Amino acid sequence: MNTFKSACILCDSNCGIELEIEGREITKIKPDKSHLASQGYFCQKAGRLNYYQNHNQRLTHPLKRMPDGSFEKIDWDTAAKEIAAKLIKIRDEQGGHSFAYFGGGGQGNHLQGMNGGSLRKTMGSRYVYSSLAQEKTGDFWIAGKIFGRQDSHITADGLEHADLAIFWGCNPWMAHGFPHARNVLNDLSKSDKRKMVVIDPKRTKSAEMADLHIAVRPGRDAFLLSALLALLIKIDGIDTNFIRKWTTGWDNVAERFLKINIESYCDYADVPLSELHILAEWIKATDKITFRHDLGLEQSLHSTLNCYLEKLLIIATGSFGREGTNTFHSTMVPVIGQSSPEADGSYKFETKVTKMIPIAGIYPPNILAKEIDSDHPERVRALWVNSSNPVTSVADTKALKEAIGNLELLVTVDVAMTETARLSHYVLPAASQFEKWEASSFNFGFPSNYFHLRKPVFEPTGEALSESEIYERILLAMGETIPILSEEKYPMLERKVRLALYPLYMLTRRFASANKEAVIAAGHEKGNHESLGDALFAKILEGPVKFSEHKYEDNFSSKWLKHEDGKFHLEIELLLNQLDHLQIELADNNELPDSMILMAGERRAYTANVIYRNPDWRRSDSLGALQIHSEDARTHGLENGGRAICKSAYGQIEVSVEYDDTCRRGMCSLPNGYGLLYQKEGDDTEKIYGPYLNQLTGADHCDEFAKTPFHKNIEVKLEPL
Ligand code: SF4
Structure with a gap:
């Protein structure tokens, strides 16, 4: 051992x-x-x-799909040559825009996914589809408008010191999302002085621990958020000093909120006015407030507007840039970037079919089927999927599967034989995260931020390779090279390690040069090294490291506040118009739908992303039950533990039913991470384990601007089976 x-x-x-x-x-x-x-x-x-x-779907050899749909093992050289020839043909005949890249990072693979950039460059393509654009691009776009950069990202690291923690549309007990989440929740819950508020239609574990749980009606968060802002303005609960010093546009923004009928908005959100008053008074009375939101806001109706309203709350209450409040954070590996328009307002890399603009350098998976399945001459013809499984994770599985049939080339690089891999022309086996050098790029710490480069624990399975080696083979076959760390400088590192770590080395140098003070404050010094970046990289090679230590005042520096005047620009006319439109929506749509609202993709005790394929990993909830209030269930004739059909406008699935009175009336919930094909030991054939959520979702049921799918608000009908 x-x-x-x-x-x-x-x-x-x-x-x-x-x-x-x-x-x-x-x-x-x-x-x-x-x-x-x-x-x-x-x-x-x-x-x-x-x-x-270890599971029976690990990929061990490169595979090529045969005309009858079966797969044959091929050797790496043949795979690289054949794929390279097809890529070159598509690029040279159709242009770089016909190549799209999906994934590359995420929880599947972080560090090694960076090597995909070399392939995109060789193909002349900027079309990166990312799961992040199923959640957060609305938020990134707002950051671009308010802070001047789409990658000036706000963290909730201040929760540990907050006197009032407000969780909107998230259940950190199950989904975490900030360091030591359960310890932070326990501390908040036990404290007599500090308060915790959870706004969620379901009484989750986090909501049970809160001082106040507001069970907003699904899809009505924008009404509640705007009513809260209006009430804060009315009771002088905003931080006028902060607003005067650091913002522009507040007066025009505030004017729009003055038109809001707080009582009717609360009513529409089905929240007692008294609860909104309690929350507003707590906000007014508290100096250190940290807000944390997640998919409950981002994937609900009015997604981008919700995120805008949350940012306005943070800024208007001055809950920013101090201990116990929201802050920016440094980033060692930039997962996102900035997408800026040309001088005439157009975007160079707008997609060809749906005319979607990039946000933070990425594109929403929601448009991918349309970009492929089109007779547009400049459609997507080749798709490269790295450590992602769009066939299960993108809305409207059926449409995407049909679109994939029209691709001239689909290559999947993955650890396992996923649902997407099965439709691919070539499947390339990647080493698992414990079989290669790997790191996480999600470093959201402030003021201290940490990075952990991990060494492999095992040799790769079968003929699997790390992504850097895979990309090197493909690029060499295309007549290109891939950069590598110099052997002279790093003689102690094997060639494949020097290949894998080159992008990280470059990023470390860039980071140290741009954040010299923070790197030195984290305890690093140039010493005998060529540069501060080299010194930091040497420490990274040793194991977990604190790579930056910022000061709170840095939050107000040009590092993150990129507008020339150094201020938060609060006025976003497009979203203020949407805010005004809420009044029309309320007037037009005061009837509740007679169908149930499904909140799809709940995080539970044994849900994770889809990299766990063997369903036996779960110790509970093996069926991924549809949870529903017992009275709603009885109304629909559903028995506790029974089976039911869950039907949306896009499709239907079979589910098992669990009575759960923590759900508010009118809603039900299904978990994320299920619906994968697997053949368990002793099973005769493969079967789908648990709810395959994206058979219920539609790509057009999404935020009109960022195209974020409304997974938290799907109208469904339930029938007993
Ligand atoms: S899922 Fe893993 S990384 Fe996330 S909190 Fe649990 S142990 Fe930590």
């Missing part, structure tokens, strides 16, 4: 873990108490990581 240190790969906390290994099995997983960032924190999900590392 051997023991190794590594990190959990299931959420952006990436807690440090200690693995006990026997042969190729992970036999025990413990939290790593010595880990600089997580300090011994972890949750029950990490203990099951052997189910990710």
